[in-house]
Amino acid sequence: MTFNSDILIHPGLGNSGPQHWQSIWEKRFNFTRIEQQDWETPVCADWAKILNDYVTRHDPANVILVGHSLACATIAYWASEYNISIKGALLVAPSDTEAESYPSGTNGFAPVLLTGLPFRSITVISNNDYYVSPERARLFANSWGSEAVNIGDAGHINVSAGYGEWDAGLELLKKLDKGY
Template sequence: MTRVLILPGRGNSGDKHWQTFWERSHPEYQRVLQREWDNPHIDDWVETLNQAINADSSPVVLVAHSLSVALVAHWAARHRGPVSGALLVAPSDVEQPAYPAGAEGFAPMPLQALGFPAIVVASSDDERVSLVRARQFAEAWGARLDVPGAFGHLGSLAELRDWPYGAERLEELLARR
């Protein structure tokens, strides 16, 4: 059986976030809990993710939002494991000058192939990443870029609830197994 690991961005995903809605609908999905949500350090986050991925040998699909998209890129640059796919939603451009301080070590963004199938989903009006950068990330990672429209950062404020569009992309990755 393929495990689904939910990877929230900075601050964790609250009650109105689509990741939380997915967990409520799918109790078998596992949220990876970081020790420090507000002032994250890349080495700590990568180690926590690596432990979750390698908790057993069953295949894993990662569902990352925002800063955790960078986490997946950093993990893939350092490790290998039973990852069979990744849904990478609303990547934060950690290299832009306006990116909030307090996320130590996330920049520069790794720009090499991830080594597993991935879909990057980016909004056309996300204040944290331009479509040009989202496309650059997707191409570098060997991922497909999907743009569902103008939804801002595709998080809690977008009020996506159970977000069928994203769920369809996840199902596509799970079906590849």
């Protein structure tokens, strides 16, 4: 499998460890990981600025962002703040920063931004994600103008939920790479 786009991986809170599908994809395809300065107590404006720095190192029209969890909210805020149109975004397991179950320590990510994204996107949701209800995840996807893909009982779509390789996710990324 090859990709024609510049794929930028954006992990969520705590970063993605070596067995996470984002890390596996990064190594397997030589994708670029967006390195935030604070993975544990992030500030949304800081994350959005660093995200913008990475995007503008490439031709934005050829960039696909792959965000997991808190990175989905970051991408929504970044799109609103910087208004740069990219090729697309794969938004996986968006976390609900307004939920009581959401970990403390983040700043500026709530409320979740519910404005349309100026680029194509696919939002992957689970029926039993402990960081977001399926109803809220669908609300996010609809508000962002994303194609919503529900993959069933998949937890937070991370290592603890059994997602390492995740070939089905690669197929969704390939769909964005081809322009749908």
